[in-house]
Amino acid sequence: METSTQIELQDADTLENPDDKQDSGFVLDALQDAVKVFQPWQDLCNRIDDTWGRTRELNDATDWTDDDLDVFWASTEILKPAIYSRPPVPVVSTRFSIRDQFLDTASEMLERVIITTLSQTGIDDVMRGLRDDLIMAARGVAWVRLDEDGDHPRVVVEHLDRTDFLHEPARKWSEVGWVARCAWMTADEMRERFGDKREGGGQYVWEAAAFSEREKRKGEGPHDNSKQAAVWEVWHRKDKRVYWVTEGVDVLLDSDDAPYDLETFWPCPKPVYGSTRRRSLHPIPDFVRYQSHLEKINDLTSRIYGLLDSIRVKGLIPSGSEVGDAVQIAMRENDDDSMFIPVPAAAFVGNGQDPIRFLPVDMFAQTVQGLIASRQQLMQDFYQLSGISDIMRGATDAQETLGAQQLKSQYGSIRVRDKVDALIACAKEICGIVGEIIAEEFDADDLAAMSMMKLPRDKDVKAQIKQIQQQAVDADKHLAGMQAQLQAQVQSPMPPQQVVPQ
DSSP, X not given: OOOOOOOOOOOGGGGOOOTTOOBOHHHHHHHHHHHHHHHHHHHHHHHHHHHHTOOOOOSSTTSOOOOOOOHHHHHHHHHHHHHOOSOOOOOOOOSSOOOOHHHHHHHHHHHHHHHHHHHHHTHHHHHHHHHHHHHHHSXXXXXXXXXXXXXXXXXXXXXXXXXXXXXXXXXXXXXXXXXXXXXXXXXXXXXXXXXXXXXXXXXXXXXXXXXXXXXXHTTOSXXXXXXXXXXXXXXXXXXXXXXXXXXXXXBOSEEEEOSSOOSSSOSSOOOEEOEEOTTSOOEEOTHHHHHHHHHHHHHHHHHHHHHHHHOOEEEEEEETSHHHHHHHHHHTTSOTTEEEEEEEGGGGTTSTTOSOEEOOOHHHHHHHHHHHHHHXXXXXXXXXXXXXXXXXXXXXXXXXXXXXXXXXXHHHHHHTHHHHHHHHHHHHHHXXXXXXXXXXXXXXXXXXXXXXXXXXXHHHHHHHHHHHHHHHHHHHHHHHHHHHHHHXXXXXXXXOOOOOOO
């Protein structure tokens, strides 16, 4: 399959939309161009998913019907815990070491709220989804949004399916002009979200949208029996606006200014990338590096199982003789792992008195051993290409020194270090976006409840200041009264002293 395509940079200005323009064609065209660019990668990922999730039905427990050795599945299960094993723990602090009680308290509160938010949104499942996409497809995407449907707002972090995310084809992430995510919505959901807006033909947008059922989506979108349409939410960085469009509707479903004032503008971190094509953001799954090895391993496995199924005890016996009849009766109750074929007795003339002649199986056994050795070498080549060292696979040699084993372990960790760092950077950016939305959209009551910190409110501080000011005024009045009384005592003449006669 051809997996490469020429990436043509799309001008970010193509999504510029004046306020009086409602045509959705310019947005849908940009989305369609991006779909064409990434379609070969999507097709390759579908093949990888089929290879990883294969199933085989055994007709009989004794039949060698599973002719594929799932080395690919086993390797991914080894890489998963090596790349990611536990959810991230955010740490919020000032950029520089500044000893300020107010900043330290604010950082601690925000850190607690982020921890609570990530726990509520299931960050571990999100990170595992990113990890699996990174291993299988070389790209994983997360999306952050604010949910205000309930009594209290909450920030939700989602792992997006690879088919539900698009961005402008570019050489590097800093040159991307727009990103988009897909949400599958029913007609009722579209009517509730976009109201009774009509398209150019006079129909409501929720009537003209291209709805599809499960069996028509070919694995795309939610797998239920409801009819749903793909609604794209497009964030355009130059316009600082967000557009909503869907196939079949010739007007914008909605457009608005960006709801969050984020430092990076995007409500999503940079996707977690594995290998990419040079000077582009086109992912290259690791599977293409060792696909031929997996196919050869499966081919050898199929041949080995076929030969093993052919190795049976087979012998020739003279027919029409008492010895032949006795041998047949003796072997009649056994299964077909052994087989005796009667031949004319004249064929045994001159071959001695041996009533049975067995067919040689040594050549089959030697062939199977050679195929197994060849397959083992192919598996070693696969482990070398995939970066799975002997220590990571749990295999070692008692003759090896400690230094040799440490070198193997270090080699394996270096090969996956880039993937680990990519997940760490994505988790850090997720925490940053979550923190920015919380700081801008949450009120004091929500922050205090989620952080479980009892801090004085603004009204409490003002009341305390007023009380202190009143106490100062009362103290001034009391001091003034004491000074006046003292001054009066000083200015009044001393009464004459009376002499008591003795």
